Amino acid sequence: xxxxxxxxxxxxxxxxxxxxxxxxxxxxxxxxxxxxxxxxxxxxxxxxxxxxxxxxxxxxxxxxxxxxxxxxxxxxxxxxxxxxxxxxxxxxxxxxxxxxxxxxxxxxxxxxxxxxxxxxxxxxxxxxxxxxxxxxxxxxxxxxxxxxxxxxxxxxxxxxxxxxxxxxxxxxxxxxxxxxxxxxxxxxxxxxxxxxxxxxxxxxxxxxxxxxxxxxxxxxxxxxxxxxxxxxxxxxxxxxxxxxxxxxxxxxxxxxxxxxxxxxxxxxxxxxxxxxxxxxxxxxxxxxxxxxxxxxxxxxxxxxxxxxxxxxxxxxxxxxxxxxxxxxxxxxxxxxxxxxxxxxxxxxxxxxxxxxxxxxxxxxxxxxxxxxxxxxxxxxxxxxxxxxxxxxxxxxxxxxxxxxxxxxxx
Numbered sequence: 001x002x003x004x005x006x007x008x009x010x011x012x013x014x015x016x017x018x019x020x021x022x023x024x025x026x027x028x029x030x031x032x033x034x035x036x037x038x039x040x041x042x043x044x045x046x047x048x049x050x051x052x053x054x055x056x057x058x059x060x061x062x063x064x065x066x067x068x069x070x071x072x073x074x075x076x077x078x079x080x081x082x083x084x085x086x087x088x089x090x091x092x093x094x095x096x097x098x099x100x101x102x103x104x105x106x107x108x109x110x111x112x113x114x115x116x117x118x119x120x121x122x123x124x125x126x127x128x129x130x131x132x133x134x135x136x137x138x139x140x141x142x143x144x145x146x147x148x149x150x151x152x153x154x155x156x157x158x159x160x161x162x163x164x165x166x167x168x169x170x171x172x173x174x175x176x177x178x179x180x181x182x183x184x185x186x187x188x189x190x191x192x193x194x195x196x197x198x199x200x201x202x203x204x205x206x207x208x209x210x211x212x213x214x215x216x217x218x219x220x221x222x223x224x225x226x227x228x229x230x231x232x233x234x235x236x237x238x239x240x241x242x243x244x245x246x247x248x249x250x251x252x253x254x255x256x257x258x259x260x261x262x263x264x265x266x267x268x269x270x271x272x273x274x275x276x277x278x279x280x281x282x283x284x285x286x287x288x289x290x291x292x293x294x295x296x297x298x299x300x301x302x303x304x305x306x307x308x309x310x311x312x313x314x315x316x317x318x319x320x321x322x323x324x325x326x327x328x329x330x331x332x333x334x335x336x337x338x339x340x341x342x343x344x345x346x347x348x349x350x351x352x353x354x355x356x357x358x359x360x361x362x363x364x365x366x367x368x369x370x371x372x373x374x375x376x377x378x379x380x381x382x383x384x385x386x387x388x389x390x391x392x393x394x395x396x397x398x399x400x401x402x403x404x405x406x407x408x409x410x
């Protein structure tokens with residue numbers, strides 16, 4: 001679309017979203033009325049930053065179905081978060097929502113160079129988590145062949161990667177490392193051309209590790225169940241940022257006070273989505289990234305987002321220094337293997353940071369101090385000490401309150 005055509009689509013969907021929220025009542029509808037908005041005709045794209053936010057607390061307060069905007073008979077499936085940061089967040093879908101989600105994941109696969117002749121090895125978990133089923137539906141919508149492996153059973157995964165010769169791999173970046181190491185140990189050559197890796201913030205250094213292990217183009221995919229699931233934004237093969245599917249999802253980046261930040265400045269991502277079952281206006285995701293409106297050589301979309309730098313509530317404050325786990329990873333992977341864990345030692349009044357890793361060189365401690373502005377205690381542990389991820393997300397940060405250390409050898 002041209003810029004003008006895109007704006008027409010976006011404004012129509014924003015106005016339709018506001019009309020539906022006002023008609024449905026509830027938390028979002030009441031806030032719009034309090035802001036003087038009686039319907040979609042009262043707003044345009046230029047008014048977006050003036051409209052009220054929605055937060056995860058709103059979803060928790062209305063648990064389980066208080067944000068539902070359609071009759072329950074129209075809901076065909078419920079997905080949700082794992083609840084690792086508190087109560088689970090349940091997200092209902094209509095048939096129309098599932099079709100939209102499949103189309104977005106199909107776009108993501110095309111960004112990775114996939115097509116109807118592709119074989120997609122899908123090692124995201126299936127179930128309440130949206131990763132596995134989202135990519136599965138997207139591959140089918142694209143006309144590709146999907147291998148629904150889910151997570152775990154690494155030996156079996158390697159056997160099917162060797163036998164079925166897929167060209168596309170989808171999983172978390174931490175599990176991609178596990179698969180790459182297992183394939184190398186087994187002496188198996190893979191046919192992979194590209195991979196879509198998400199669900200965890202990951203660094204350029206981890207990208208290099210994955211590409212070396214698997215011999216593919218490692219691309220980032222972003223999404224969250226509250227908006228639709230994976231497929232909200234994806235890197236193309238240019239690897240110059242994640243293309244936001246902006247015809248369906250309006251994105252902003254804001255500072256802690258909710259004020260929009262300029263392009264290139266990290267801020268909290270805020271999305272508006274017109275999905276049917278649970279439409280959300282200006283949902284504060286907690287994810288930190290920057291936006292860009294510079295053109296990409298591939299020609300897709302006007303707006304792109306950077307890799308997620310971390311989550312607002314993931315930031316560590318150690319002796320007055322603010323640091324995100326992803327910043328630590330970027331340094332660690334230049335000096336050590338991809339198997340590491342950050343331990344926040346809270347046994348004393350003043351917390352300290354321990355970076356436990358395998359196969360580190362002598363320069364890691366100095367590099368962490370120089371680049372983070374924070375002294376860290378580096379502990380090099382025997383191979384196999386740091387837990388490998390088979391299913392779910394890697395646990396990169398743990399707290400040591402008292403008693404036994406979280407890892408042997410600390």
